Amino acid sequence: MNKGVSLSAQLQKYFGFDRFKGQQEEIIESVLEGNDTFVLMPTGGGKSLCYQLPALLQEGTAIVISPLIALMKNQVDAIRSFSTEEGAAHFLNSSLTKTAIQKVKDDVLAQRTKLLYVAPExxxxxxxxxxxxxxxISFYAIDEAHCISEWGHDFRPEYRRIRPIVNEIGHAPIIALTxxxxPKVQHDIQKNLGMLDARVFKSSFNRANLFYEVRPKVKPVEQIIKYIKDNTGKSGIIYCLSRKKVEELAATLQVNGIRALAYHAGMDSSTRSGNQDKFLMEEVDVIVATIAFGMGIDKPDVRFVIHYDIPKSLEGYYQETGRAGRDGGEGHCITMYSYKDIQKLEKFMQGKPVAEQEIGQQLLLDTVAxxxxxxCRRTILLHYFGEHYEVENCGSCDNCMNPKEQIEGKEMVVLALNAVTEVKEQFKxxxxxNILIGNDTAAVKSFRHHEISIFGSGKEYDVRLWNAVFRQCIISGFLRKDIENYGVLKLTDEGRNYLKNPQSFMVVKNHNYEAADEEPTAPQGASAGDPELFKMLxxxxxxxxQKLNLPPFVIFQDPSLSDMSIQYPTKLEELQGIAGVGQGKARRYGKEFVELIAKYVEERGIERAQDMVYRSVANKSKNKxxxxxxxxxxxxxxxxxxxxxxxxxDLLSEIEAIVHSGTKLNIDYYLNDVLDEDQVSDIFAYFREDAESDSLEEAMAELGEEYSEEEVRLVRIKFLSEMGN
Structure with a gap:
């Protein structure tokens, strides 16, 4: 039986598949032939099979180096499920007891184990x-191999030590997978592992079903809420850079009626895995997460991935957006972008080693570009990974759907290519x-480039347009970035030919993303937006x-009425977005208010703002x-x-805010410890019968001789909670 047939039969026997995906078969043959093999295969392409099947077919044990303990366990369980030999796969890491470690070693030495998963540590x-x-050892498989490169999005220094350790343990072929x-990261991986002569297998990075979109980061929370509500019931992931923002955004989505949970590395593991499971089991629709979420997550029907913050690198961006539409169905990738976020990321880099700062800066520049x-976003993304995409209009990115202004750029391209030549192809x-626009920075002066003939020769065009020209020269193949000294621009043969015979070249102007507006905050005072409506409310x-025999302030406070007169909420759902109005208050008292506002808006032909101010939660949502x-x-x-x-x-202030928003709290257990029943009744009666507002000053003027401010506040909380909520 020839090898191809037998491999297919083995695939069926071990994994139950009747055919290989993409290049899997050729990769497996390369490993079985004892070649060093480099595999570049996008998420969902079936990388793990490329080392699992040859390991099962060969003598000896394959050593699989993987950075993720959770993934190791999943893969070991999977292999054991279809192998007759209990010890066919094991993992060796810090989570095991001494007894368990000895069991692993016994199975390996007895040659029962075909795959041994090891963390690099x-x-x-x-x-x-x-x-x-x-x-x-049959071979070494290095999963998540981009961790080797400082230019990779998840660099881990311990990965740099793999080759010396392999040399010490003993020679065997290597398969590296990412x-x-x-191209820079690939070269780095192969060089570090001493496998520059490896057979290389690259799959296409094009995910045709994904729609890429970048939006200006103006009122991002409102944009996100509106998008999710327009796509009710669809699964999505929202990525934020900080844990604090993850928790704030998750809480804001929850109070706006969206089934969302948070996920980040700072949470205890049971909460984290519980939230992940609820997302996988569709008990919630949205996960708000740091990049800690998603490694090894195999949920095929994620319909949108939103980046609240721009990622630090395009590799990270590709990895994270790649979690959308893995079943081949719809996948919408939206990124909120403001240059302010880039400046924040640059600040984070300060204090790090210079080499690390330079790498981080270059990766950020690619992200900004x-x-x-x-x-076309797809063209740029695929080019970044060394793949050419020749389609004129991909039809599934914002730039192709709404083509931008183009201008004749022949002269600019010639000037750009000449400038690269003039500085001896040694600069970024x-x-x-900076030379072309005549910006004599310290770097320009130190190389005396303010004295060369091209200095200031392109000053009639701005930085954004020049950036667009250089980006398009790279994509058109006139320039390339040097691999050894990443970012340094080199002329290609195509570029030299263009200089000899310049042709028309249409340059697409870059977007001008202004700095994002600050997010709106709810009005603090009680001044009305629409005085007539405020009076009616x-x-x-x-x-x-009067009808309910309740003080007016128990129903809605003045700042809430003021906010209604600004926002014109005409539905109960919108009323929950008003300052100081919770779901409970909206349901209990809101119907007549929204009916009055709807009638008022219709009679006067008022055009409401397109986006309601959605209900926000204080930054201390976790505390609440x-x-x-x-x-x-x-x-x-x-x-x-x-x-x-x-x-x-401070605690009482937070409790008061919680109660004012419509949440009912029962603090009787505490009141009974600090006050007797008659005292509670006395203060309660003041607020029930005498008070004209919930003012603490007025209450203290009336009650202060007998009670402390804290005692009055405690009973006021009980009163507002019971009577208002």
Missing amino acids: SLTKEENIEFLKNVN ATAT YAESAL GEHIV KELRRKIS VFIIQGIDRKIPLDEIASSKDQSMD
């Missing part, structure tokens, strides 16, 4: 090196642009308060959840305050 331990010297690698470009694009509140849970569990308030390192005064 475990590989470097002397005892493991000594153990592996006695093992018959889902994202630019992608975000601001008006060219940013430096050459107050009158309605007075009537309802903690407080509510503490009160539910009847933990004394002074203990809640001390556990959060807060004063009692």
Whole structure:
């Protein structure tokens, strides 16, 4: 039986598939022939099979080096499920007990184990090196190989030590696999692993079903809420750079009626895995996460991936957007972009080693070029990974759907290529642009480039247009970035030919993304936006308060009425976006208010703002959840305050805000400890019968001789909670 047939039969036998995907078969043959093999295959392409099947077919044990303990466990479980030999796969890492480690070693030495998964940290331990010297190793598989390169999006220094350790343990072929690698990263991986002569297999990076879009980051929370509500029931991931923003955004989505949960590395593992499982099981629609989320997540029907913050590199961006539409169905990739975010990322780099800063800066420049470009996003992305995409209009990115202005750029291209030649092909694009526009920066002066003939020769065009010209020269193949000294521009043969015979060249102008507006905040005072409506709302509140025999401030406070007169909410759902109005209050008292506003808007032909100000949560949303849970569990308030390192005064302010927003809290258990029943009744009666507002000053003037401010505030909380919520 020829090898091709037998490989297909083995695939069926071990994995139950009747055919290979893409280049899997050729890759497996390369490994079985003992070649060093480099595999570049996008997420979902079936990388793991490329080392699992040859490991099962060969004598000895394959050593699989992987950075993710959770993934190791999943793969080991999967292999064991279709192997008759219990010890066919094992992992060796810090999560195992001494007994478990000994069991692994016994199985490996008895040649029962075909795949041994090892974390790079475990590989470097002397005892493991000594153990592996006695093992018959079929080959080494290095998964997530981009971790080797400082230019990769997930660099891990311990990966740089793999080759010396392999040399120490004993020679065997190497297969290196990654889902994202630019030509620079690929070269880095092969060079570091000593496998420049490896057989290279590259799959296309084009994900035809994904739609790429970059939006100006103006009121991003409102944009996101509107998008999710327009796509109800669809699964999505929202990536933020900071844990704090993850929690704030998840809480904001929740209060706006969206089934969302947070996920980041700072959460305890059970909460984190619980949230992940709820997303996989469709108990929630949206996960708001840092980039810690998604490694090894195999949810095929993620319909949108939103980047609240621009990623640090295009590799990271490709990896994260690649989690959308893995079933081949719809996948919408939206990025919120503001140059302010880039400046923040640059600040984070300060204080890091110079080499690391330079790499980070170059990766950021590529990200900025992608975000601001008006060219086809797919073309730019694929070119970044060394793949040419010749289609004129991809039909599934914002720039192709709304083509941008083009201008004749022949003279600019000639000037750009001549400038690269003039500086001896030894400088990066940013430096050459500074020369062309006549910007005598310290770097330009230090190389005396302010004295050369081309200095200032392109000053009639701005930096953005020159950046667009250089980007398009690279994509058209006139220039390339040097691999050894990444970012330095070199002329290609095509570029030299263009200089000899310049042709018409249409340049697409880059976008001008202005700095994002600050996110709006709810009005703090009680000044009305529409005085007439404000007056009508107050009158309605007075009537309802009389009917219900409640003080008006219990129903809605003045700042809430003021916000209504600005926002014109005409539905209960929109009313929940008003300052100080929670879901409970909207349901209990809101119907007559939105009916009045809807009638008012219609009669006067008022055009409401397109985007309602959605309900926001204070930055301390996590703290509020903690407080509510503490009160539910009847933990004394002074203990809640001390556990959060807060004063009692600050804690009561937070509890008041929670109650004003419509959440009902029962603090009777605490009140009964600090006041007797008659005292509580006395203060409660003041607010029920005498108070004209919920003013603490007025209450203290009336009650202050007998009660402390804290006691009055506590009973006021009970009153507002019971009567208003």
